[in-house]
Amino acid sequence: MSNIIKEFNEYREKMNKLILSHDNLAIKRLFNLDMKTYQDGALSSQTKEMLGLATSMVLRCDDCIKYHLEKCKNLNVNDKEMYEIFSVAVLVGGSVVIPHLRRAAEYWLELSTL
Amino acid sequence: MSNIIKEFNEYREKMNKLILSHDNLAIKRLFNLDMKTYQDGALSSQTKEMLGLATSMVLRCDDCIKYHLEKCKNLNVNDKEMYEIFSVAVLVGGSVVIPHLRRAAEYWLELSTL
Amino acid sequence: MSNIIKEFNEYREKMNKLILSHDNLAIKRLFNLDMKTYQDGALSSQTKEMLGLATSMVLRCDDCIKYHLEKCKNLNVNDKEMYEIFSVAVLVGGSVVIPHLRRAAEYWLELSTL
């Protein structure tokens, strides 16, 4: 796996473990909810991951973006679709989203060349 | 039409006219782009309006929310789907999104009873 | 009860009922968590409501501010303490918090004269 993908996932997993080891009930429930919300329902998991990605972009959270990019890749979002998600995010969130778009484009390319 | 829908649309239209009358090229292009970006492409217009709505919710822009709610209604998003969009928005953006969810739920109900 | 307090609480309750009637599991759990998180634990409920208020102020959510102001009043936060919370919020969040501080000061005064 590419370095930037591997590093991100390993750090993420290690820190999640640390956080959950503290047994805070509210945090545990939020982490749990964070997975359940994106499962297939009236909307497909794919559509929900797109929503998760676009909202993460306008809130300019690089790690959230990486997470949802990988999910979108696994759920077969293609390049043209991805760049249309990007276009909505930059339009809604403005030019301050562009630096995050740069990192998203880089990460998406990495995911595409695995 | 319901009052809150009518008022919103009339104010919106009137002020857009005022703004565009000033002939600022950058603003005109942005307004133009704001419509074009949501048209059918690799992603359907429906999916893009969902993205527009969810991003507007996490950025907590009530007027943007109203605008995309009406588009979603016209593009046949149903109640179950809408509440799943709501759920992603509140999860990603946190409990500060809830007051906007209240107003969104009210507006969505109005749109549904036209 | 004062009008602005009554109106806020009635709208809030009515819309929460509407939202929860749609039976979206993720939203129900988030609403539930939203109450549980502020209960007494290692930190007192009073301290947690102060945290809820300060975070709502820097995120500039008027309705969230009103909600936590009432909780703080019920948990016996006094005027001097409240204005110190206000001071941290304005310092951290900047002068854009000031308009929200105005509405918070007005609401706090209303709560104090019930």
Added chain:
Amino acid sequence: MSNIIKEFNEYREKMNKLILSHDNLAIKRLFNLDMKTYQDGALSSQTKEMLGLATSMVLRCDDCIKYHLEKCKNLNVNDKEMYEIFSVAVLVGGSVVIPHLRRAAEYWLELSTL
């Protein structure tokens, strides 16, 4: 004076008085600083008010926008200049700034017809 301008200024003044009556030192200093920062220096007061306006727009604070619009009007910013400030704000902050632009355009027109 126009109603929306008068109402805004009266509420603002009344609440500032309420806030300052509580004698919180940090808040008093921040309010003081909030005036001093926009005075003539290496940059003119006019340029600083433009900065105050543009930053208020991207942070989407309607009351802050109104305040700086009046200052800009008093410091002889003209229509063409104002709409160029608007264009930067909408570009940087994205389409979620547009509803605030509508209210800004309305308020600017009111200020211009006094």
Added chain:
Amino acid sequence: MSNIIKEFNEYREKMNKLILSHDNLAIKRLFNLDMKTYQDGALSSQTKEMLGLATSMVLRCDDCIKYHLEKCKNLNVNDKEMYEIFSVAVLVGGSVVIPHLRRAAEYWLELSTL
């Protein structure tokens, strides 16, 4: 001292010195206010640092979080209390706060093992 703590504090100090060397009065006063606001008053310094931390978390400012984490550690906030602050911040600010929670949890652990 741990590397991530030492690096953060050294960079912070060096840059503060650079900034203050420019003798901008408003910035100097803001820096001064930034220290004074957290001193004991009607609320304890500990409570105020908790407020500073929680607000920094929902505004997702990693450096601000680190700064207040160290203050909280020095003022004897314990692990259970810290994770309850974390829980309020994630609830209010949503899942976009989680990546900042990861870095906060890591930094808090470092501070705890000095």
Added chain:
Amino acid sequence: MSNIIKEFNEYREKMNKLILSHDNLAIKRLFNLDMKTYQDGALSSQTKEMLGLATSMVLRCDDCIKYHLEKCKNLNVNDKEMYEIFSVAVLVGGSVVIPHLRRAAEYWLELSTL
């Protein structure tokens, strides 16, 4: 050229190329608009770059800040003026802007010693 300036500009250029290679019309237009909006008009390019910088600071976008700092340097904004822009940004955006001010001050110094 200094390392932090060179690295920033090279990464920026490389990723812009990647993004534009995907031929998404909306993104291309936004990138185009992003350049055109800062050109001389009723307001000078210098004033507009100051607006771009201040808005980027309160939205806390480090890369956007770097970009506009270089533009401001090329358009002969001097040190005293720059620190007054900084002061407005920190006042409006609050103490969470300070970490970005640190990095801005560092980058500005680098640009000044080329």
